[in-house]
Amino acid sequence: MEALRCDRLTRAFRTKRAVDDVSLSLAAGDVYGLVGRNGAGKSTLLKLIAGYLAPTAGTVAVCGEILGPCQTSARLGCLIEHPAVNPGLTGFQNVMVRALAQGLANPKAEVAEVVEAVGLGLVADKSARGYSLGMKQRLGLALALVGRPDVLLLDEPFNGLDPEGVRQVRCLLADLALQWGCAVLISSHVLDQLERLVNRYGVLRDGRLAIQMTAEEVEDACADYLCVETPETPRALAVLEGAFPDAVFTVMPDDAIRVAGLDAEAVGRVLLTANVPVSGLYVHARDIEDYFVDLMGGAEVVDGPSRYSDTKGGGSHA
Structure with a gap:
């Protein structure tokens, strides 16, 4: 009950x-x-x-x-x-x-x-x-x-x-x-x-x-991840999925690629070898305060590259 x-x-x-x-x-x-x-x-x-x-x-x-x-x-x-x-x-x-x-x-x-x-x-x-x-x-x-x-x-x-x-x-x-x-x-x-x-x-x-x-969904949404910006998102995604079949990739609303479980050096090396142009490659970090400010409808907290944060990117929504 x-x-x-x-x-x-x-x-x-x-x-x-x-x-x-x-x-x-x-x-x-x-x-x-x-x-x-x-x-x-x-x-x-x-x-x-x-x-x-x-x-x-x-x-x-x-x-x-x-x-x-x-x-x-x-x-x-x-x-x-x-x-x-x-x-x-x-x-x-x-x-x-x-x-x-x-x-x-x-x-x-x-x-x-x-x-x-x-x-x-x-x-x-x-x-x-x-x-x-x-x-x-x-x-x-x-x-x-x-x-x-x-x-x-x-x-x-x-x-x-x-x-x-x-x-x-x-x-x-x-x-x-x-x-x-x-x-x-x-x-x-x-x-x-x-x-x-x-x-x-x-x-x-x-x-x-x-x-x-759930608390687990919030934790996933606030976890650090690698962000790849490229003018050739579909090709970059295909290259990365082929090179790292066990990794998780998400295409964000601005066409940047969110990468979980990989380091920037490995990703950059694979894209460079495949001649995929990269305009941005950085680790996105967001704390729980930033996340909930976004969900509450407040102005996004801007701290360098976090302007590309995806407020709906982590976990399922109950």
Whole structure:
């Protein structure tokens, strides 16, 4: 059974669709990274799933139960935008209020466990009024974890955290997915942390889910490759395929040839011997940030020869 399913989820504000016909699903143990520009609809989508907003159309199901408009589920934990922290209570008391509201059988032990898990054990008895931004973010995560939810929704969970805090939260989320089987949906701009954590990605653009990819597909798309530019692309391709039958060649939209698994010296030597003119021969390198900027519809990051990058060249698109 799927932990989370959204079918054709839509939310319109007057004439603008902030979320437009979005469908996605998460299985138990999935960690799904939601990527998009500011204003792409990421927070609105999470609010629809959490029951904070009613959808204009579409449905949300948590562990097989279809939720009504603005209905939440005890099997779903959320940290969306600013944590709902009462500054007049201690960190421990804030989490205890949530545990009591959920009617947990042993709330004190549950609260102690999640407070320790998010790294607030030493300050749990201090007033939340004096908490730093990072401490409040940890407290918000503790609130979301009360009751061991099957689905966790996190909006920018690394905000305000120092490097050690980021590492701790990342390891905690990985453990939740692996050990608890929790399905985690994360919206974040911190791509280097998502890269270490998620197994699937979704790219929101203008409210629509433009593409979904596995982590392996993203890794393939961002892998370095050799680029061959020639005025005689068909002949060059035939020569290279004959010389290197086990290599992978792709003709890009600008007629350059993308070569995987070969070095420039070997390719150049074969083309020179066959008298194929070569106007460019270089290694194309692109990191995950460049790749997602392209997918989000942003201006392409230009760094020397990367102006020829193929944003659709790696892996299949789910």
